[in-house]
C-alpha cells in the first residue's frame with residue numbers, strides 16, 4: 001500500500017525510521033509547504049517528492065495520506081485528502097475544534113474512507129500487556145487510575161538545540177502555542193478509553209503558569225502548560241490525568257483495583273515493564289505489598305532504529321490503518337474512537353480555569369486488542 005506524507009518536520013523522521021518495520025507500506029512521496037524541507041527530507045530518506053499538495057492528492061497510487069503537519073493545519077490537510085478520496089492517518093489532534101473533527105469523521109464516513117488519529121501507543125507492547133492483565137482481572141475490579149504526563153520545566157531546557165536526525169529543529173514556538181495537553185494528553189487518554197470504554201464526563205482545570213516561556217520569539221498565544229482532569233467513564237472507573245511542562249518529569253500510570261495496583265513507569269517506551277503490586281493479608285492486617293511483581297510483556301518490542309526521549313513505533317498506527325483497509329475490517333484506531341479521544345483532550349485543554357464539568361457527546365464501539373495480545 002502506498003502512502004504520501006504531508007509535513008516533513010521534526011516528527012516525520014520518526015515515522016520514516018519506524019516505517020522500515022512495515023515493508024508492505026511504501027512511501028509514494030512527501031511534500032511540505034516549505035519546499036526546502038521537502039527537498040531535504042526526500043534526499044535524506046531517499047523517497048520521492050511532490051511539488052504541491054495538488055500533485056500529491058492527484059497521485060492515483062496513493063491510498064493513505066499521512067498528515068504530519070502542525071496541529072493548526074490538520075483539519076485543512078485531512079479534509080483535502082478525504083475530498084480527494086484518500087484515507088487519512090493524522091498526527092494528534094484530529095482537529096483543533098470539535099466541529100472540525102466531527103466534519104472530518106462525517107466526511108470520511110460519507111466517502112467510505114477511514115480516518116485515524118495518533119497517538120498509536122495503545123497498539124504498543126506495554127499498553128497491550130496492561131490491557132490483557134486487566135481483562136484477566138489481575139487486580140480485581142478497577143476503581144481509579146492516576147496517569148501523569150509531566151515533562152519538567154521545558155522552557156528552561158536547551159530546546160533550541162533539539163534537532164531530528166535529518167536536522168529539523170524541534171518546533172518550540174508551535175509546541176508552546178498549541179500546549180502540552182493537546183500535544184501529550186492523548187498518550188494516556190487513548191489507553192484509558194480503550195481499556196475502560198467511553199467517557200461520560202470530564203472535570204478539568206487548565207492554566208498557563210509561564211506565559212512568555214522566555215523564548216527568542218514572541219508567542220502568538222499562551223496555551224495551558226498545566227492541566228489536571230478527572231474523567232468518569234460510563235463503566236464506573238474514574239481517572240485523574242495530569243499534564244504539564246512544569247512539574248518534574250513523570251510519565252507513570254497507576255491503575256488501582258480491589259486486589260492491587262498495576263502500572264508502568266513511562267508510556268513513551270513501548271517496552272516499559274508492567275508491574276503489579278498486590279494486596280497482602282497477614283492475620284488481621286491488609287496492606288499493599290511494597291514489592292513490584294513483573295507481569296511479562298506479551299511480546300518484545302522490535303528495534304525502532306532511532307535515538308530519542310522516547311522509544312515508540314510511530315508507524316504502527318498507519319500500519320494498522322492499512323491492514324484494516326486491506327482486510328476490510330474495523331480499524332482499531334477507528335474514526336469514532338479518534339473523535340471521542342479528540343473531544344476528551346479538547347475538553348481538558350479548554351477548561352482554562354473554569355473547571356466546569358463537561359458532558360461528553362461522542363462514543364465509540366469497543367476496540368479489539370492486537371491479535372498477539374489476546
Ligand SMILES: NC(=O)c1ccc[n+]([C@@H]2O[C@H](COP(=O)([O-])OP(=O)(O)OC[C@H]3O[C@@H](n4cnc5c(N)ncnc54)[C@H](O)[C@@H]3O)[C@@H](O)[C@H]2O)c1
Pocket residue numbers: 006007008009010011012031032033034037068069070071073076077091092093168169170171174183
Ligand atoms: N515534535 C515531536 O516530538 C512530536 C512527537 C509526536 C507527535 N508530534 C506531532 O506531529 C505533528 C508535527 O509535529 P512536528 O514536531 O513534526 O512539527 P514541525 O513544525 O517540525 O513540522 C511540521 C511540518 O508541517 C509543515 N506544514 C504545516 N502546515 C502545512 C500545510 N498546510 N501544508 C504542507 N505542509 C505543512 C511545516 O512546514 C513543517 O515542516 C504535530 O501534530 C505534533 O503534535 C510531534
